Each structure stands twice: as C-alpha cells, then as structure tokens.
Amino acid sequence: MVRLIEEKMREIHVELDERQLKQFYRFYELLVEWNKVMNLTGITEYEEIVEKHFVDSLSIVKILDLNGVGKILDVGTGAGFPGIPLKIVFPNSEVILLDSLNKRIRFLDHVIEELGLKGIHTIHGRAEDFARKENYRAQFELCVSRAVANLATLSEYCLPYVKKGGLFISYKSGNIDEEISESEKAVCVLGGQIEEVVKFQLPGTDINRAFVKIKKIKDTAKKYPRKSGTPAKEPIR
Numbered sequence: 247m248v249r250l251i252e253e254k255m256r257e258i259h260v261e262l263d264e265r266q267l268k269q270f271y272r273f274y275e276l277l278v279e280w281n282k283v284m285n286l287t288g289i290t291e292y293e294e295i296v297e298k299h300f301v302d303s304l305s306i307v308k309i310l311d312l313n314g315v316g317k318i319l320d321v322g323t324g325a326g327f328p329g330i331p332l333k334i335v336f337p338n339s340e341v342i343l344l345d346s347l348n349k350r351i352r353f354l355d356h357v358i359e360e361l362g363l364k365g366i367h368t369i370h371g372r373a374e375d376f377a378r379k380e381n382y383r384a385q386f387e388l389c390v391s392r393a394v395a396n397l398a399t400l401s402e403y404c405l406p407y408v409k410k411g412g413l414f415i416s417y418k419s420g421n422i423d424e425e426i427s428e429s430e431k432a433v434c435v436l437g438g439q440i441e442e443v444v445k446f447q448l449p450g451t452d453i454n455r456a457f458v459k460i461k462k463i464k465d466t467a468k469k470y471p472r473k474s475g476t477p478a479k480e481p482i483r
C-alpha cells in the first residue's frame with residue numbers, strides 16, 4: 247500500500263524516501279481514524295486519499311519549485327491539505343496551518359506529533375483576524391489555499407499575509423475562467439497580479455484542476471482584509 251503513494255507521486259515527478267512514505271501512510275491512518283468521530287473528509291478510500299489529497303496537494307510542483315521557499319502559510323487548511331503534504335516533502339520550509347475550527351486544529355497537532363514533523367505550527371482563528379497581526383501580516387514567501395471560496399474572497403484572505411515579491415497560489419477545480427476574470431479587480435486592489443494559470447487533469451482521475459499563481463507586487467492597504475465575514479459576503483468587484 248505504501249508503494250501506491252510512491253508510484254502516484256512519481257506521476258508528478260515527486261520522489262519520496264522511506265521516511266516520507268511512512269509519514270504519508272501514517273497520515274492516511276490518522277485521517278481515517280479521526281474521520282470516524284469528526285467530519286474531516288468525505289474521501290475515505292485509500293487510493294482516493296492518495297490521489298485526491300496527497301497527490302493533489304503536491305501538484306503545486308507543476309507551477310513552483312518549493313525548494314528554498316522559507317515560510318509557507320496554508321489558509322483554511324481543514325484536514326491539513328496542502329500544508330502537511332508540503333511539509334513532508336519539503337521539510338526545510340517553515341509551515342503554518344490556519345483553520346477556524348478548533349477540533350481540526352487538535353487533529354492537526356496530533357498528526358504533527360505522530361509524524362515527527364518539525365518547523366510546522368497550527369493557529370486557530372479566522373484569516374481576517376490574523377492578517378491584521380504584525381507577526382503574520384506580509385511575513386510569508388508563499389501562501390496557499392485549497393479552501394472552497396471564490397478567488398476574489400480568497401485573495402482578500404491570503405494576499406495580506408504575503409510579503410512583497412512573494413506568491414499566493416490558489417488550488418482550484420472545474421471551469422475557472424469566469425471566476426478569474428471576476429477576481430482581477432480584487433487581486434489588483436489587494437496588491438497582487440495574476441502571473442499564471444496552470445490547468446491539468448489530476449493523475450488517475452477525470453478531475454480538472456488548476457493553479458492560479460498571484461504575485462504580490464505592492465503592499466496591501468491597511469483596511470484589508472475587512473472585518474470577519476465581509477470578504478465572503480461582499481467580494482471586491
């Protein structure tokens with residue numbers, strides 16, 4: 247079963263050592279175990295978890311070489327995707343996992359301990375709130391999110407965390423052309439610029455995925471992000 251992870255990762259040109267393979271398999275075990283008592287994922291079959299969570303999280307290598315990326319923030323990490331897979335494969339990066347549900351944070355803390363991961367931390371709260379704190383605002387070279395929200399809203403959550411010259415990369419699925427077009431004003435207002443959109447099919451599935459790569463070209467105005475709930479209810483248009 248561990249070899250399946252190895253084979254699937256090779257399809258996206260990611261090579262894993264024995265320790266990393268064991269970490270991924272243990273992560274799978276913990277995910278299924280905790281999912282019995284809390285809603286972490288609707289995907290519970292082993293091969294599907296490998297493809298739709300593990301490989302999907304690491305598919306970011308299609309758009310960015312993460313070797314040498316210092317600080318990564320995963321906004322709305324949920325069950326730890328993509329943050330924990332990124333930490334397993336790129337252990338030298340410092341990773342912060344942000345989520346608004348405390349029970350998910352408890353799960354993530356347990357995973358981090360069980361997998362023996364270092365240089366990875368969780369924070370419990372809303373993206374809008376932490377982005378106003380000096381020790382988080384404009385502190386990250388890379389912000390990632392697989393959260394389900396439109397790109398204009400996600401940009402307001404994420405771009406304030408990114409330092410000038412850094413990147414926000416959004417994981418997207420389905421037809422996103424209209425969503426990207428509708429987000430252009432928000433991205434610009436928040437100090438970003440859409441650099442690249444990479445569309446692909448997730449290996450072994452019929453799922454269409456995309457990465458939207460946004461570069462931070464100027465500081466985000468202090469009034470952003472707006473108060474909790476506003477970015478989702480009233481996206482910048």
